[in-house]
Amino acid sequence: MTDFIPVCEPSLLGNEKKYVLDAVESGWISSAGKYVSEFETQFAEFCGVDHAIGVCNGTVAIHLALVSLGIGKGDEVIIPNFTMIATAFAVCYTGATPVFVDADPNTWNIDVNKIEEKITKNTKAIIPVHIMGLICNMDEINRIAKKYSLYVVEDAAEAHGATFQGKKSGSLGDIATFSFFANKNLTTGEGGMVITNNKELALKIKYYKNLCFPLEGAREYNHDDIGFNYRISNLHSAIGLAQLEKAEHYTDLRIKNFKLYEKFLMGIEGIYTQVWDEKIYKHVHWMNAFYIDPKKFGRSRDELMSILRENGVDSRKLFTGMHAQLSLKKYGCKVDNEYDSTMNLSQNGLYLPSSSHLTEVQIEKVCEVLKRAKK
Ligand SMILES: Cc1ncc(COP(=O)(O)O)c(C=O)c1O
Structure with a gap:
């Protein structure tokens, strides 16, 4: 089908090819090389923080952040119930337990009014996830974190x-993590970044990222702690640097x-999206995400997705809640709520084509x- 509209493709509109070729020709294709350090330096600047450490994906970025904070077995970490599974799995990798808080029905982000009731003497951290590109209410999250020393x-x-x-995402807590997977607003194909203003944490992140090789001195094969190989390659970083040069452009396109979606969908009953205050938040729309009210729309989300597909339009369901994941139940996570908001989003939510380079016609x-699908 020639005019099939995919749900999300990377937009590689700048120096990606040139920089990758340069990296290949230079022979620096592993994790040493100028593109890694240049990508890190410029990403830190982009976010307005002091330190950025490139890693091989967004999942290990979260793991590394938690490791650098000393989080492990016996600890609890509060996360949104409505998120991508990587947030929860990264907590499990440390041996700590993820604790789920339902989504706010308006923003779809962690419901800040439900965080405190989940805090126990074992809670060590909160991971706010900025769902679909909308930052959480960080004033409230930081207030709670300060009150309970999290x-x-x-x-x-x-x-x-x-x-x-x-203030930019990533500059609002102790540490932040990013993914550069192919569908992200900025991509390296596979890749991630950990950022912080704390020099001590940055050094720990660099240390654990590279198998706990000592950060200074001649290379000796003595390792004092258990580390990880979470390095990003020069090839991926070459793509990242080119993407970063056009970051404003990609953000504006999203x-x-x-x-445009809002304009064309205006007035259709039974379809909703996130709600936020434009004076406070700049939403960067990773995905054009909506949920439907099946009674008002006249069809279920799954029926709608089939009709879209039959007409050459790809779409995806929104995340399944963490409370419903067998893997996390087996791990021992407690599921003691109804999680109504998450249930609504995962049963009725979908995202529509979201590539930066979509045309108005598409x-x-x-x-x-x-x-036409609406009844
Ligand atoms: C909220 C969230 N956290 C973490 C990740 C994991 O990133 P990666 O796929 O790069 O490991 C994703 C990926 O989509 C995500 O959406």
């Missing part, structure tokens, strides 16, 4: 360049596309199919 690790995998009160087509 660390804050922002999972900003979906929110490159988003802002809260003018925002413009979302506004977005209009998606919305026309959706309008």
